[in-house]
Amino acid sequence: MQRDLRFHLNLLKSADRLLTVRREVDPKFELPAVMKAAEGLGKAIIFENVKGSRYPVVNNLLGSRDVVSLLFEARPEEVVLEWSRRVKNPIEPESASLGPVKEVIKQGSEVDLGELPLVTHSGKDAGPYITAGIAVARDPDTGIRNVSVNRMEYKGRNKLGIRMMPPQHLGLIQGKCEKRGKNLEIAVAIGSHPFDILAAATTVDYGVDEFSISGSLRGEPLQLAKCETVDVEVPATSEIVLEGEVLAGVREPEGPFGDFMQYYVPVMENHVFQVKAITHRKDAIYQTIQASSLEDTHILALSREAKVHEAVSKVAHIQAVCMVPTILSCAISIRKRFEEEPRNVLAAAFEAYSWLKHCVVVDHDVNVFDVNDVWWAMATRNRPDTGLFLLENAPGFPRDPFQIHQSKLGIDATAPLNQWEEFERKVVPGFDELRLDDYL
Ligand SMILES: Cc1cc2nc3c(=O)[nH]c(=O)nc-3n(C[C@H](O)[C@H](O)[C@H](O)COP(=O)(O)O)c2cc1C
Numbered sequence: 001m002q003r004d005l006r007f008h009l010n011l012l013k014s015a016d017r018l019l020t021v022r023r024e025v026d027p028k029f030e031l032p033a034v035m036k037a038a039e040g041l042g043k044a045i046i047f048e049n050v051k052g053s054r055y056p057v058v059n060n061l062l063g064s065r066d067v068v069s070l071l072f073e074a075r076p077e078e079v080v081l082e083w084s085r086r087v088k089n090p091i092e093p094e095s096a097s098l099g100p101v102k103e104v105i106k107q108g109s110e111v112d113l114g115e116l117p118l119v120t121h122s123g124k125d126a127g128p129y130i131t132a133g134i135a136v137a138r139d140p141d142t143g144i145r146n147v148s149v150n151r152m153e154y155k156g157r158n159k160l161g162i163r164m165m166p167p168q169h170l171g172l173i174q175g176k177c178e179k180r181g182k183n184l185e186i187a188v189a190i191g192s193h194p195f196d197i198l199a200a201a202t203t204v205d206y207g208v209d210e211f212s213i214s215g216s217l218r219g220e221p222l223q224l225a226k227c228e229t230v231d232v233e234v235p236a237t238s239e240i241v242l243e244g245e246v247l248a249g250v251r252e253p254e255g256p257f258g259d260f261m262q263y264y265v266p267v268m269e270n271h272v273f274q275v276k277a278i279t280h281r282k283d284a285i286y287q288t289i290q291a292s293s294l295e296d297t298h299i300l301a302l303s304r305e306a307k308v309h310e311a312v313s314k315v316a317h318i319q320a321v322c323m324v325p326t327i328l329s330c331a332i333s334i335r336k337r338f339e340e341e342p343r344n345v346l347a348a349a350f351e352a353y354s355w356l357k358h359c360v361v362v363d364h365d366v367n368v369f370d371v372n373d374v375w376w377a378m379a380t381r382n383r384p385d386t387g388l389f390l391l392e393n394a395p396g397f398p399r400d401p402f403q404i405h406q407s408k409l410g411i412d413a414t415a416p417l418n419q420w421e422e423f424e425r426k427v428v429p430g431f432d433e434l435r436l437d438d439y440l
Pocket of ligand 1: 132148149163164165167291299
């Protein structure tokens, strides 16, 4: 059986990682407020009763490193190794004759995006947004598929604003069509297995079909179903699919929207997606992602962590890498072999991933997935006058009107070598094996 969203929800349920909210919630602010309040629990939430819609909403499918570990069947520090191992072998998708996403087909005047439980996330957002849509399109010259995640603003029963500017590949493809005066056919799949959204959010070379990465993460071909009104395929087991066209030569104000850095991106002249058809499962589940949440960061971080891990492992004995809670910063633990080694680690990390702004190197006894532990290492092992490495005029995150991301800081928070007895952390015998539940 092809793994789908429901497969993942069952996995979460069996691991006690799924919360159910039964009381009615308003998708405008109330639902995201509950998501935010529950975020620290690291559990997914299904909202069964959403005001104004008959569809339940799921969120936070990848909200903690533990859940990511479950997904990859690997220990937290080994997830990125598992990622790299899998993506080395792309597996091309296959055509499925039918798929549950075709159980209901609505076209033309039947299309009404207002039936979906579209969520308004932040106080100054322009309106409800689709945030967990996997956009699928084809290059008009090569026919090669591109898959990405793009935010979409609700603008009417069959109209969405969509953010897709080059160098993002969808924007490049749309530019090619627009030059020929043609609309770009796209389909947007909402509610698929997390491997599909992870693949869609991975930056790959232009011309690589991200669904082949989905296949590699899954270990089997992703089954695709042909769309009804556009020449594009989507995961056959998606919950909901929107089909339509990005209009050539049309731009309209889109935003503001509370983005992945927790700031509002301003109103921009962005593209317009005219929706021609909606297909969905009979009892479809709608998925949403809170921008800047731990889930959003995990989705964006894994492929970047894998890149940094690969580069650093060439120069040091790396143990783990973590880019949560923000993909502009990174903590790396190593088994240090010589005193200056953290500098090599920093150089490799900054070279591998240019958006990185702060990178801290810690010893193997520090848990990089725990920000408190990383701060503890900084406070007790970093010597600021010799352990900070500033790179001036080093370009980082590009959308940067205030030039805040155009320099970098490396931090050596490792203990002096050969002084391990002085820096050995105290342990409480029996702590690692203790189960708190046994005492409560
Ligand atoms: C929840 C979420 C929302 C995103 N929204 C956008 C967006 O609106 N515009 C954009 O360019 N990238 C967005 N991204 C990032 C892209 O999906 C990501 O950079 C992707 O790799 C780009 O695809 P490409 O390799 O085809 O260019 C988002 C990512 C996530 C996880």
